[in-house]
Amino acid sequence: xxxxxxxxxxxxxxxxxxxxxxxxxxxxxxxxxxxxxxxxxxxxxxxxxxxxxxxxxxxxxxxxxxxxxxxxxxxxxxxxxxxxxxxxxxxxxxxxxxxxxxxxxxxxxxxxxxxxxxxxxxxxxxxxxxxxxxxxxxxxxxxxxxxxxxxxxxxxxxxxxxxxxxxxxxxxxxxxxxxxxxxxxxxxxxxxxxxxxxxxxxxxxxxxxxxxxxxxxxxxxxxxxxxxxxxxxxxxxxxxxxxxxxxxxxxxxxxxxxxxxxxxxxxxxxxxxxxxxxxxxxxxxxxxxxxxxxxxxxxxxxxxxxxxxxxxxxxxxxxxxxxxxxxxxx
Amino acid sequence: xxxxxxxxxxxxxxxxxxxxxxxxxxxxxxxxxxxxxxxxxxxxxxxxxxxxxxxxxxxxxxxxxxxxxxxxxxxxxxxxxxxxxxxxxxxxxxxxxxxxxxxxxxxxxxxxxxxxxxxxxxxxxxxxxxxxxxxxxxxxxxxxxxxxxxxxxxxxxxxxxxxxxxxxxxxxxxxxxxxxxxxxxxxxxxxxxxxxxxxxxxxxxxxxxxxxxxxxxxxxxxxxxxxxxxxxxxxxxxxxxxxxxxxxxxxxxxxxxxxxxxxxxxxxxxxxxxxxxxxxxxxxxxxxxxxxxxxxxxxxxxxxxxxxxxxxxxxxxxxxxxxxxxxxxxxxxxxxxxxxxxxxxxxxxxxxxxxxxxxxxxxxxxxxxxxxxxxxxxxxxxxxxxxxxxxxxxxxxxxxxxxxxxxxxxxxxxxxxxxxxxxxxxxxxxxxxxxxxxxxxxxxxxxxxxxxxxxxxxxxxxxxxxxxxxxxxxxxxxxxxxxxxxxxxxxxxxxxxxxxxxxx
Numbered sequence: 057x058x059x060x061x062x063x064x065x066x067x068x069x070x071x072x073x074x075x076x077x078x079x080x081x082x083x084x085x086x087x088x089x090x091x092x093x094x095x096x097x098x099x100x101x102x103x104x105x106x107x108x109x110x111x112x113x114x115x116x117x118x119x120x121x122x123x124x125x126x127x128x129x130x131x132x133x134x135x136x137x138x139x140x141x142x143x144x145x146x147x148x149x150x151x152x153x154x155x156x157x158x159x160x161x162x163x164x165x166x167x168x169x170x171x172x173x174x175x176x177x178x179x180x181x182x183x184x185x186x187x188x189x190x191x192x193x194x195x196x197x198x199x200x201x202x203x204x205x206x207x208x209x210x211x212x213x214x215x216x217x218x219x220x221x222x223x224x225x226x227x228x229x230x231x232x233x234x235x236x237x238x239x240x241x242x243x244x245x246x247x248x249x250x251x252x253x254x255x256x257x258x259x260x261x262x263x264x265x266x267x268x269x270x271x272x273x274x275x276x277x278x279x280x281x282x283x284x285x286x287x288x289x290x291x292x293x294x295x296x297x298x299x300x301x302x303x304x305x306x307x308x309x310x311x312x313x314x315x316x317x318x319x320x321x322x323x324x325x326x327x328x329x330x331x332x333x334x335x336x337x338x339x340x341x342x343x344x345x346x347x348x349x350x351x352x353x354x355x356x357x358x359x360x361x362x363x364x365x366x367x368x369x370x371x372x373x374x375x376x377x378x379x380x381x382x383x384x385x386x
Numbered sequence: 387x388x389x390x391x392x393x394x395x396x397x398x399x400x401x402x403x404x405x406x407x408x409x410x411x412x413x414x415x416x417x418x419x420x421x422x423x424x425x426x427x428x429x430x431x432x433x434x435x436x437x438x439x440x441x442x443x444x445x446x447x448x449x450x451x452x453x454x455x456x457x458x459x460x461x462x463x464x465x466x467x468x469x470x471x472x473x474x475x476x477x478x479x480x481x482x483x484x485x486x487x488x489x490x491x492x493x494x495x496x497x498x499x500x501x502x503x504x505x506x507x508x509x510x511x512x513x514x515x516x517x518x519x520x521x522x523x524x525x526x527x528x529x530x531x532x533x534x535x536x537x538x539x540x541x542x543x544x545x546x547x548x549x550x551x552x553x554x555x556x557x558x559x560x561x562x563x564x565x566x567x568x569x570x571x572x573x574x575x576x577x578x579x580x581x582x583x584x585x586x587x588x589x590x591x592x593x594x595x596x597x598x599x600x601x602x603x604x605x606x607x608x609x610x611x612x613x614x615x616x617x618x619x620x621x622x623x624x625x626x627x628x629x630x631x632x633x634x635x636x637x638x639x640x641x642x643x644x645x646x647x648x649x650x651x652x653x654x655x656x657x658x659x660x661x662x663x664x665x666x667x668x669x670x671x672x673x674x675x676x677x678x679x680x681x682x683x684x685x686x687x688x689x690x691x692x693x694x695x696x697x698x699x700x701x702x703x704x705x706x707x708x709x710x711x712x713x714x715x716x717x718x719x720x721x722x723x724x725x726x727x728x729x730x731x732x733x734x735x736x737x738x739x740x741x742x743x744x745x746x747x748x749x750x751x752x753x754x755x756x757x758x759x760x761x762x763x764x765x766x767x768x769x770x771x772x773x774x775x776x777x778x779x780x781x782x783x784x785x786x787x788x789x790x791x792x793x794x795x796x797x798x799x800x801x802x803x804x805x806x807x808x809x810x811x812x813x814x815x816x817x818x819x820x821x822x823x824x825x826x827x828x829x830x831x832x833x834x835x836x837x838x839x840x841x842x843x844x845x846x847x848x849x850x851x852x853x854x855x856x857x858x859x860x861x862x863x864x865x866x867x868x869x870x871x872x873x874x875x876x877x878x879x880x881x882x883x884x885x886x887x888x889x890x
Contacts, residue, residue, distance in 0.1 A: 245751045252744055255733045262692060262730055263744045263798065264716040323735055 059317050060329040062370065067336045074343040083346045088221035092212070094335075094342055096292070099209075099226035100125070100285040102334040104309035105316070106230075106237050107281030109330045110274040112313050113241075113254045115322025116165060116172035118275070120157075120179030121282045121309050125302030127183040128154060128286030133196035133296065143205060147287075154283030155276055157183070162272030180306070187298040197295020209291035226288050230331070233281065238327040250274060255323030311363050312337055317370070336362070392455030394419045394582055395440075395471075395551055400449035402435055408606055409435045413449070415601045415608070417551065420580040422573065424587065424597035428626055428818050432606040433586050437553050440584075441473035442466035472544035473553040478536050482529035487511035489528050490543045514542040518572050534565025541572065545581075552576070553584045558592060559843075560678050563882050570596060588844060590619050591878070604628050605818070619874075623846065627818065634822065635850030636829050639869065642853070643668035645704055646837035647720075647806045649689060652698035656684035657861025661698060664856055664863060666806060666837040671828060673852035674841045676881045681861040682841045683725055686808045690722040691715045703805060716745060719805035723795045723812060725841070731795040732783050739765040739779035741794050746801045768797030773823060789820025796827065807831060809840040813847060825851060845874050859883045 078085035104121050111118045128150050135146045157179065164175045198206065208229070212222035241247040253260040253267045261267045285305075290296055314320065315336060316329030337359055344355050393416040402410040410432045417423050427433045438444045440451070442460040450457050453469060460466050466473070480489050487507040488495075496506045511524035518538045528536060537557060544552055554573075558566045573583060573596060587593055593600060600612040602625040610625045627634050646668045651661035662685055666672055674682050688695045691709040700707055707718040715722070724730035732741055743750075743761040750760040765779045772793040776786060783794055792812065799807065812828075813821045828851065832838055842848050848855055855867045857880035865880040 243756055244754050245747045245756055246754065248740070248744075248747060248756060252733045252736060252740070255735045256729070258730050259733050260744070262690075262712050262722060262724060264713040264748065265744070266711075266713060323733075 059324075059326055060332060062373070063315055063317065063329055063332050063336065063366070066366065067332050067339065070336060070339055070343070074339065074347065077343070077347045081347055085342075085346055088219075090342070090346070091221060092224055094338060095227040096209075096224040097338045097342070098331075098335050099224070099230040100289045100292075101305065101308050101312060101338065102230045102331050103233055103281050103285040103288070104305060105312035105330040105334045106233055106327055107278040107285075108306075108309050109313045109316070109318050109325050109327065110237075110241075110250070111172070111278045112310070112318040112320060113250055113322060113325050114271050114274045115254050115257070115320075116271070116274070117176060117310070117320065118161070118179075118278050118282075119173065119176040119306050120161070120183060121278075121285075121306035122302040122304060123180045123183035123187075123306075124154065124157065124279060124282035125286035125289055125305050126296070126298060127187045128283040129290035130187050130191060130196045130296050130298050130301050132287055133198060133290050134191050136202060137198060138191075138196065143202075150283050150287060151280065154280045158276035158279030159272060161279065162275035165275065166268045166271050184298070187301075191298045193298055195295055195297050196290075199295075202291075206291045206294070209288050226292065229288065233284075234327050234331050241327060246270060246273070251323060308337055308359075309334075311359065315363060315366050392452065393417060394421075394454060396452040396455075397436075397440070398450050398452070400436065400439060400446045400451075402432075402439065402444070402447050410439075410446070410606045413603065413606070413608055415611070417582050417584060418598075419550075419582055420577050421598045422577055422583045422585055422596050424585045424593040424600045425603065426587075426590075426593065426600055426622055426626055427603035427609070428821075431603040431609075431626070433603055434555065435606075436603070437473060437555060437584070437586065440466065440471055440551075441553060442471075443473070467547050467549075470548055470550035471553070472547060472549035472551070474537070474540045474544060474555065474557065476555045476557075476559060478533070478540055480528045480536055480539060482536075483527065485525050485527055486515070486522070486531075486539050486542075487524035489539060490514060490524070490546050492543075510546070511542070514546045515539075517545055517575075518542045519568065519575075532565065534561045534569065537561070537565075537569065538572065541576075545576075549581070551582050551584065553586070555586045556588065557585075558587065558589060562679070563677070566592075590622050590845075591874075593617065593622065594619070602626055634825075635847075636822075636826050637671075637851055638829070640669045640671065640832050640853055642670045643835055646670075646702070647689075647839070648701040648704075650699045650701070652685070652688060652700065653696040654681060654684040654688040654861070655693050655696050657681045658696040660861040660863075662858075662863050663698075664866070666839055668805070668835045668837050669832050670853050671832050671838045671840070671851055673848040673855040674839055674858065675843075675845075675848045675855055675877050676858035678843060679860075680858040680881065682858050683810055684861075685858070686722065686810060686839065686841060687724075689715070690720055690808060692722075716802065716804075720808065721745075721799035721802060721804035721806070722808040723792070723799065723810065725810035725814070727788070727791055727795060727815075732791055734784040735782060737780045738769065738774065738776050738783055738786070738794055741783050742768050742779070742797050742801060745798050749802070764801045768794075768801060771800070772797045772827070787817070787820070789816035789823070792816055792820070792824065796824070800831075804836060806837045806839070809838065811842060812840055813842075813844070845877065848872075848877060849874065857881050 075085055084090055108118050108121060132146055132150055135141045161175050161179065164170045165172050207225065209226050211225035213225060213228065214222050249260065249265045250270050253265055253270060257267050312333035313325065313330050316333030318325030340358050340362060341355055344352060344358060395417040398414045400410050400413045413436060425433050439446045442463045442465045451460060458469060481492065490511045491507050496503045508524045515524060518541050520535060520538045528539060557569060561569060576583065585596060594617055597617060598614055600617055600622060602609040604626060609628065612621060644667065645665060647666040650663050653661050676682050687693050689700055691711045691714050700709055702718045709715045709718060728734060739761065742765045746764060747756065750757040769779060774790050774793045776790065783791060813824055828838055849872055853869055855872055855877060856863055857865050857877055859881055864883060867876055
């Protein structure tokens with residue numbers, strides 16, 4: 057709880073500020089519709105963030121997430137509509153490809169000792185390239201079909217006793233992913249081992265931790281969740297262009313994980329932190345849209361600045377704590 | 387003027403406090419011109435802190451430093467260098483990608499038209515290399531030199547700033563015996579030229595050979611001084627330890643039990659040409675001695691599966707085991723407390739509890755989930771048994787002292803109830819009190835039937851703790867000494883590649 061307190065406070069402050077500013081501008085923010093929208097937009101980035109958190113905890117990184125969203129998202133739409141595969145086969149294929157890509161990344165990183173940055177950078181280029189290849193750069197989309205499947209992203213669940221607000225299905229799916237991820241990380245032997253190897257791989261290995269297998273597993277989890285996020289994304293927007301689908305998603309996800317307390321040095325991070333980090337980023341984007349509609353171009357500046365301030369504050373707090381602790385123990 | 391009577395350097399009443407620790411208290415010593423002063427003390431006695439103060443790395447809290455009778459303040463490394471004091475660290479401080487000349491003049495490169503004047507650098511560098519007896523091209527890249535030669539470059543660098551006082555912190559710890567010899571020749575030559583040297587070493591044989599005087603620190607205070615004619619092994623040790631050696635090492639002979647570990651023709655990847663064989667019985671404490679680089683760490687890392695063996699077999703309790711990873715080794719009943727505690731032994735940012743349970747989590751799991759109850763039991767038991775000093779078991783291990791960190795490493799393995807315990811330099815860098823506790827623990831484990839193999843570069847420890855001693859030299863096992871045959875001379879003879887003396 058202590059570790060996510062900072063980000064939680066920051067989120068609440070930005071939330072209140074947005075509400076106040078929106079009220080002043082006469083813009084709509086606290087309405088059910090806007091809140092639903094916010095939650096819906098948190099889901100795909102949140103799932104990506106949770107996935108990349110596993111990789112960041114091992115001390116790695118995954119830059120290919122945006123292209124994974126493109127490959128799986130556009131790929132699913134293309135297979136269903138242009139190729140005409142049945143849903144079950146398409147989804148199985150999506151899962152298989154996602155897992156295989158994670159396995160590919162993890163194996164190159166652990167067995168060949170290649171830097172994660174480079175491996176996944178190549179992935180970033182390749183998966184988008186593949187998608188543009190098989191679609192011949194044509195937009196893929198559902199048109200008016202597949203409304204049933206699209207309920208995964210478009211659907212809403214009524215909340216008892218609340219009027220004018222319904223819980224978006226993708227947000228619920230993200231929460232389920234988050235809970236499972238948190239349990240894995242905090243309550244299982246594998247999760248503990250993952251934390252240990254992120255802090256000190258050599259010491260973990262000498263204590264009998266299967267460091268290679270666990271690192272590969274982290275990349276598989278990351279890619280599978282990226283595929284899932286890609287699926288939810290395409291189901292929500294309905295059609296996408298291979299050249300732009302998922303652009304920058306990896307950076308939002310990594311930013312969310314870092315805001316949520318994952319250190320790029322590895323070994324730290326909480327799932328709750330990542331979720332709140334994602335919510336903060338999407339809140340900032342929404343704030344700009346609603347409150348400063350004419351300054352849309354400032355979006356990246358805002359997100360970048362908040363991230364930087366967060367990281368600086370975190371580092372300063374960490375140093376102060378370390379100093380106090382050292383003084384106490386001696 | 388009384389300049390002639392005051393020593394070159396005098397230090398009085400130096401005190402230094404770190405948060406919660408008194409590193410130095412009222413420490414003083416003096417150093418004459420053209421003298422080699424050996425500074426002795428156990429790890430943690432305060433030698434390094436004192437030397438860092440002299441070299442301007444840290445300021446003292448109290449006390450004064452006099453150079454030729456005049457009180458001076460040394461506020462920075464730059465300051466110290468300008469006053470002619472140079473510290474040569476145990477880990478060398480060279481840019482290994484640059485040439486010798488570039489290293490010697492790093493930060494004060496002679497310039498010509500604003501560009502670096504290579505010709506002057508090389509000519510000057512050659513002059514200083516001559517002084518330390520190095521006949522190599524100053525344009526050679528430092529990374530291509532042996533450690534011994536790199537050290538000479540460091541000394542040449544110190545001479546190039548006109549150092550009158552050279553502080554050497556364990557300069558021979560990673561040198562071969564030949565390199566050590568040439569270092570000694572250079573030190574003796576420098577002394578003749580009037581350079582004073584403060585020599586820090588654990589190797590009492592070296593001190594005996596080199597030192598004009600000895601100053602001993604213990605627990606941050608002066609423990610005593612020895613003049614040239616008083617420098618003897620036992621006197622140095624008793625000043626350092628502060629008590630009789632026989633009391634310090636709790637050793638009692640153990641009845642060796644069943645075969646615990648058998649190593650047959652094992653080849654480590656570092657020395658694939660040399661097959662090593664030995665046996666270890668339950669309840670035995672066996673020392674593995676040798677010079678740094680003799681292949682001891684490589685041998686036990688190969689046994690433990692950290693590195694893949696290049697051939698040979700390992701048997702545990704009579705069963706042949708195929709060890710391909712530390713995990714396999716652990717399952718076979720082996721445990722290893724590695725040499726580099728912080729890099730290999732501990733997850734520094736995790737809590738004491740999490741470190742203590744790290745090896746046993748898999749064993750105690752419940753369908754993949756952590757067994758938190760078992761974890762706290764283990765944590766509580768081991769903190770008590772090992773007497774780990776920590777406020778709570780949630781304390782992050784980084785903030786514990788070296789001795790307590792080592793106890794956490796050992797506790798982690800005791801939770802696995804190993805049959806064979808491999809210890810690599812188990813007491814390196816920890817204070818005297820914690821050392822004794824670790825020795826007592828080794829005794830206790832041996833009594834309980836654990837077979838212990840420990841690597842140690844501290845002769846005292848090998849002599850004090852082993853039932854039997856194996857000695858290595860350049861990857862080979864050169865001999866085995868029973869306790870009755872054990873002496874510093876016998877170990878050194880084998881460690882330098884000599885044969886075991888014929889039994890008298």
